[in-house]
Amino acid sequence: MTTATRHPVELRYATASDVEATPESSRVLLSLEGSRGTVGVRGRVRDSALFRDALAATFGILASDLRYRGKDRTAYLAYLMKQGKRASAQIWEAQKAFLDNALEGEEKKDAVLDPVLTVDPDSVSLEVFSRDESAYARLSFDNALFDGREAAHGSTFLDVPPELPARLDRLRTYVPVSLEAHVALPARPSQPTREPRNVEVPHAWLRGFLQVQSAATLPASTCKLAPVDLYNLLFALRTRKAKKAPRALRFELVPGAAPRLVVEPWELVLEAHGGTYTGSAPAVVRTFGRQRLAALARLLPHARSVQVQLLGPGLPVFWVIDMGAATLTLGLTGWTESGWSSAAAFDALMPRAVPDGLAEKLRNRLRAEGPLSFETLVANAGAPKESVRAALQLECLRGRVLYDVARSEYRPRELMPTPVDEAVIRYGSEREARAHRLLEGAGEVKLTKVHEVVGEGTRIHGEVVDREAVRSFFPSFMLDVEGRLREANCGCPHHRRSGVREGPCEHLLALRLAYSRRRAEEEALRQTPEGRKLIRAETRSYVRRDAESGLETVYRVSLDGQVVAVEWGPRTGESRHQRLWFDSDAEARGAYFSRLEKLAAEGYIDAASALV
Structure with a gap:
């Protein structure tokens, strides 16, 4: 991974975070990064069990890593060599060198940001992102949890040594517990002064952290x-x-x-x-x-x-x-x-279109008035809801606004001293950037065939005109019921050389994006009278589960020109059938959608969405 794909951050901690537990009292000392100004909070904890368990669970999410790691077989190869088996010294040295390089790269990949601590007038919160980039957690403590709370508002990074989560278990509920989170903690002989630490955060990790905020x-x-x-x-x-x-x-x-x-x-x-x-x-x-x-x-x-x-x-x-x-x-x-x-x-x-100055206006309002709901921000924004939502998404991607999911409010929060450039994290790789450039060209990415395979997934075929390669490619792939890639094919050199071991090629990515966009457009169009007029043949399945027995009843409704066919019955039992003929396509279409709306009103669920 090159330097261009990393965001450099300098962290300055005066000392390390620690837990001091004695028979008379306990203190949780959290060391904060010092380059962001005066930020901190202190107070006596009213519910020490809640405080301990919530912090321990959050730090557990921070350290979680469910990525697959290959087994180290160097010891086994050495054993084979001693037994005179077919394992030469060259094989052993080659595998040892490979594992050394792999582990070194893994350590570099794990260079991620420390947790973010934010002190607000009404609460103090802690944000973490797991090492495998799969889980985000935000822990918020209300002011009611502390007696004698003293705070300096702002956001900064929190030092979490590897031994800190285990030391939290020393806290006892029958002993008074106090919290002290500050840039300059009291001097302790056992904690020497620490040197500044430079961290190069991968853009992929930063992209994942911020896109979860945007999704919220x-x-x-x-x-x-x-x-x-x-x-x-x-x-x-x-x-x-x-x-x-x-x-x-x-x-x-x-x-x-x-x-x-x-x-x-x-x-x-x-x-x-x-x-x-x-x-x-x-x-x-x-x-x-x-x-x-x-x-x-x-x-x-x-x-x-x-x-x-x-x-x-x-x-x-x-x-x-x-x-x-x-x-x-x-x-x-x-x-x-x-x-x-x-x-x-x-x-x-990613926000599609944001009016000039709207994002800055909303952020300044949040800084002046504090946490606000979306409806409150829209009321005086002077812009449509879609534009306001896009502007807030943009500020979340820049790391300057936080959406509090629990309270449905937006809060000001500066993740970095300077805003993150959303263009830097826009694409996860160069191939993804090329895929988006292919999509920007009119008619360069076409969906030629979409085949729904019941119980297996969706098979997609397409044509991609690659003007840089001066030729067309015909990628195809299958998405299983879990949305995972199966049976991918493409004639480009990248795919022929490595398949999907190094990730999908730009043509497969472009086809995947085109399929997602078309599906979203079709679902939106189905809800309009104009869109329904374009539908001449379609089949939908609806299911409802009985609350007492747990058995499912399935309705399968089909439209084919002037004919509406209905099949219904238990999933595992015998079904009943009905076919209705109409004088025109419009009458059949109206009866078809009326039947679907009636099923939805009776509590039946569209089974097609369950396979996405």
């Missing part, structure tokens, strides 16, 4: 769970291990009914007890990376309610744990480390 500003489907629902889910995941796909956690949301959590591939249905879903239409959303929820287990004794915000396929899902005086927001990214899914997901998060 998007509209979402929200459901509420009881703490026992989270316990049941964690227990089910801990006692089962899926050996084959699909491995999603599926949310089935029906207005007026309690949300259902379905654990795949066992189709284990968990009924929620936190209230009914208040959305306007039925929805089913599949989320992935459910094993990362194990980090929330330590918070169960303190949880009062759980809120889940579902943005949609491929986008992050936010879990908000309300613990009274503390709130933890956990954002789980919906893309994979390979960058295949992230290219399409991040494309949806």
Whole structure:
């Protein structure tokens, strides 16, 4: 990784963070970075158990890394050499050198930003991003948690030594606990002065951290769970291990009914007890990376309610744990480390058009008035809602505005001393940048065939006119039910040389982006009378699960010219059929959409969205 793909940051800590525990009292000493001015907070903690467990869970998310790591076989090769087996010294030296280089590169890749601590007039918050770039967490402590709170407002970085999370377990609930987070902590003989540390943060890591913030500003489907629902889910995941796909956690949301959590591939249905879903239409959303929820287990004794915000396929899902005086927001990214899914997901998060000066105007208002809701910001912005949302997304990508998911408010927060250039993190790689340039050309990326394979996924074929290569390529790939790449093909030199081992080529990326954009446009067009007039043949499946027996009833409705065909019945039983002929296409189309709207009103869920 070259220097051009990294963001240099200098960190100056006067001393290291520590925990001092004695039989009479305990102190949590957090060392803050000193180049950002005077920032800090101190006070006596009222609920030491909540404070300890919330911090421990947050630091656990910070250290989590679920990336696959290959096994070191050098010791085994040395053993074979001693036994006279076929393992030469050249093989041993070559593998040892390879592993040394791999580990060195992994250490450089792990050079990430320290946690961000922000002191606001109403709270103090801590933001972390996991090392594998898959989980974001924001822990917020209200002022009610502290007695005698003294604070200097602002944002800066927090020093977290490797031994700090273990030392938090020394805190006891029967001993008074105090917090002291400051740039210049009291001098301690056991903590010598530290030298400045230079960190080169990869743009890929910074891109992931900021795009989660940008995603939080998007509209979402929200459901509420009881703490026992989270316990049941964690227990089910801990006692089962899926050996084959699909491995999603599926949310089935029906207005007026309690949300259902379905654990795949066992189709284990968990009924929620936190209230009914208040959305306007039925929805089913599949989320992935459910094993990362194990980090929330330590918070169960303190949880009062759980809120889940579902943005949609491929986008992050936010879990908000309300613990009274503390709130933890956990954002789980919906893309994979390979960058295949992230290219399409991040494309949806980038603001399209922002009027000049609007982003700066909104940021200055937040700095002057404090946390504000989206509706309040729109009221006096003098711009449409879409423009205001795009401007706030842009400020989140620059690291100057934070969206508080738990309170649905925007807050000022300076991640860096200078704003991050969104153009630097716009693309994850040079191939992704070339893919977007291909999309900008009119007619250079065409979808030639989209084939929905029931139970397997979607097979996409296309044609990409590459003017730099002075030829056309015909990429194709298949997306399985989990959104992962299968059976990718392209005739370009990059794909012929390495396939997708080094990531997809620009032609595959361009085709993937074109497919995502067309699907979004088609779904939006289906909701308009003009768009419905263009539909002459279509098939939709709707399902509804019985609350008592758990059995599913499936409706399959098809439109083909002047004919509407309906098939319904239990998923595993015998189905009934009906065919209706009409005098015109318009009458058949009206009857078709009326039947779909009636099914949605009766609590049936569009099954096509469950396969996205």
